[in-house]
Structure formats: C-alpha cells, structure tokens
C-alpha cells in the first residue's frame with residue numbers, strides 16, 4: 234500500500250535508521266505514543282523496498298504464533314514434516330532473508346520475547362520436530378516500544394536489549410508538528426486554527442496536572458472532527474480525554490481541558506512540570 238504522506242523532519246533519525254537497516258543490524262525504536270514510530274518504519278521500509286513481516290505486540294501473543302505451528306489435518310496425513318508446518322512471521326522472515334518488524338515489542342509476553350534471542354544473536358532457532366533453522370542474509374529485527382512508564386508493557390530483558398541498537402524519538406518542534414497536521418487535513422483549514430490545535434496538544438505535555446500529554450494524533454483527531462462540522466471546543470473535549478493521563482485519578486480530564494481552552498495563549502501561562 235502506498236502512503237500518500239511524507240515524513241516531516243526527522244532527518245537525523247531517518248539517516249541513522251536507513252544506515253542501520255542497510256547493515257542488517259537489529260534496531261529498537263523507542264518513544265511515547267504518537268511520535269511516529271510505526272509510521273517512520275513503514276515509510277522507510279517501503280522506500281528502501283525491503284521485504285518484511287509485520288507483527289503487532291499484544292499481551293496474549295504466543296511463541297507458536299511467532300514461529301509457526303503444525304497444521305493438524307496435514308500432520309494426520311504426512312506426519313510432523315516440513316510440509317505440515319505453517320510458517321509464522323519469524324520463520325518466514327528467517328527463511329526468506331526478510332526483516333521482521335515487531336511493533337510494540339514490549340507488549341509481548343516475556344516467553345515470546347525470549348524466542349527472539351537466538352534468532353537475533355546466532356541467527357538460528359531450534360524448533361521441536363523440525364530441528365535447526367538458519368536465517369538467510371538480510372534477516373534482522375526492527376522493533377518499536379513505548380517507554381517504561383506506559384501501561385500494559387513488559388520491560389525488555391537486559392539480554393534482549395543487548396542485541397539492539399536504539400533510536401529514540403521524542404516530540405517534534407512546533408513547526409514540524411504543524412506541517413504534519415497540515416499534511417493530513419483539507420487545505421481549507423486556516424493556519425491560525427491549526428496552530429491553536431498544535432499549541433493545545435503541546436500545552437498538555439507541560440501541564441502540571443497531566444502525567445502524560447497528547448501526541449500529534451490528538452491534533453489530527455481534532456482537525457478531522459472540525460472538518461466534519463464540530464466546533465473546536467467540542468472537538469477538543471472529544472479528542473483529548475482518551476489521550477491524556479492525569480496526575481490525579483480523581484480529576485476529570487474535561488475540567489483540565491476546559492481550563493486550558495479558556496487561555497488565550499497556552500505555553501506562557503502554564504506552570505511547567507516540576508521534575
């Protein structure tokens with residue numbers, strides 16, 4: 234699928250990512266939700282015309298799903314042979330010298346993460362009844378993860394981290410965030426209003442009452458709602474609550490958002506988070 238959106242900014246990270254991919258080394262991309270981790274990897278792999286298998290991390294993912302499994306009806310006919318084995322994404326990537334792209338690796342259970350150790354290190358895995366499988370040239374792992382403080386994650390083991398080069402993505406500049414938003418909305422939307430959306434989401438990241446602020450995805454959502462005829466305030470009240478985490482769970486995110494919306498100029502009026 235061709236994506237019509239371009240990568241805005243990120244020159245240094247892009248350059249590093251491409252070079253590390255060309256070296257077939259394993260890469261871990263870390264950053265908060267919505268900074269463009271998945272987008273960046275997809276766009277780069279497409280641009281470099283690299284074949285890849287994609288897996289999305291999930292707390293109920295199994296080792297079998299990653300490697301593959303024997304198809305019972307075929308096993309009945311042919312026994313435990315190569316023909317009765319259905320390749321999972323790891324085996325397929327290793328056999329064909331492709332990249333294994335694991336999105337949100339730290340949502341995977343530890344047992345699944347452990348399967349990757351020999352594959353990444355010795356480029357080999359051993360499978361019951363099938364024996365050893367060696368990876369063809371070109372095989373490597375690209376993974377993304379959210380930082381530790383995000384919920385529903387299983388921190389990667391030291392052993393696994395030791396096998397990755399890391400690229401960290403933070404939030405982009407206001408100008409770049411505005412360009413990302415501009416790229417995703419109709420040209421009819423005025424710059425002034427887009428700027429206010431970007432200021433608003435940036436303000437949530439510095440707010441003393443907010444533990445985890447909103448990403449550009451929230452601004453894109455506000456803009457889409459406005460394109461559908463919803464006013465700014467209502468759109469913000471719909472788009473932001475699910476995308477913020479407050480310091481105090483007793484507080485209503487809507488109150489915090491309303492207090493932000495009542496300000497004419499966001500950043501200068503907001504107390505900086507104390508570290």
Ligand SMILES: Nc1ncnc2c1ncn2[C@@H]1O[C@H](COP(=O)(O)OP(=O)(O)O)[C@@H](O)[C@H]1O
Nearest residue numbers: 239240241265266267268269270271272273413
């Ligand atoms: N540098 C960028 N250039 C263009 N669009 C971007 C960029 N960063 C983020 N986006 C947009 O923001 C959305 C969220 O990014 P995504 O990759 O899903 O974030 P993450 O995987 O880090 O949670 C993307 O779909 C894309 O539309």
Ligand SMILES: [Mg+2]
Nearest residue numbers: 270271272336
């Ligand atoms: Mg993602």
